[in-house]
Amino acid sequence: MIKGLVIIEPKIYSDERGFFYEFFNKQQLLKYRIDEEFVQGNHSKSSFGVLRGLHFQKQQAQSKLIRVLKGEILDVVVDLRKDSKTFGKYFKIVLSESNRKMLFIPKGFAHGFLTLQDDTEIEYLCTDFYAPDFDSGIIWNDKELNIDWDLEKYGLKKESLIISEKDRNQGTLKEFVEKGGEIN
Template identity: 85%
Template sequence: MIKGLVVIEPKIYSDERGFFYEFFNRQQLLKYGVNEEFVQGNHSKSSFGVLRGLHFQIQRAQGKLIRVLRGEILDVVVDLRKGSETFGEYFKIVLSESNRKILFVPKGFAHGFLTLKENTEIEYLCTDFYAPDFDSGILWNDKDLNIDWELEKYDLKEDDLIISEKDKNQGTLKEFIEKGGEIN
């Protein structure tokens, strides 16, 4: 795993009534070395085969605490931290309503996900506010990144994916580097 990323597997209390778990606990995050203040919460719903990303803000970078409420995603992050030993490398993980894993992504990463089930809902807390003037991204299928989105595993083809025009037209990692390649 890339340094700075944290996967949390919360303790889940289940009985005949249902379940309970803490998805956010500052003391627990501090034990993992996460000392961030979260200022914004986002909730999104996507159909099967939606691919969102790879997004980041070039200024006012956001750390994110991500979980799936319903459905399942293949969550992918790319290290864009200048000077990092793993710059340009990616990490991926399946987050789902059944595994209840939570992923902390620090500032300096591009983030994206592929929905693996219909009506998937994710929630994420952010360490800074959305700043549209600094919104940026990297092309999800950048050949230099060579991310394995595992399409075949989920019986998907590239033509099946539902991708926004903005995400289809993002630049490559190489272009990001040529522009200075720095997230603040």
């Protein structure tokens, strides 16, 4: 695990009616040493085989709290913190409606995910507002990062992935570093 990332497994209350859990509780987050003010919530829905990312904002950087409402994703983050011992390293985890795990991602990481089921819905809270002028990313298949997206494990092929034009044209980590490579 990379320092700063936090996997949260909420306490689930289940009975014959269904279940209940708190996905956001400031006091509980403080127990994980997460003292952030979330200002924006996002919800996305994706088909099986959609790959989004790896995204970040060069300025107005965002910490994120990610959870899956429906379906399953392979969530991937890359450490872009210039002075970190794990700069350029990645971490991945399966988040799903069944495991109900959440991932806290601090500022300074690129974030992306691969949907592993059809009609997958995720929700994430952010600590800063979306700023299109500072929107940036790293290409999902950067050879130096060498992220193992487990495509074969999930019955996917590189050619079958659904990726936006924007994400297909992101630069590499090396190009990000050559351009000054800082997130503020």
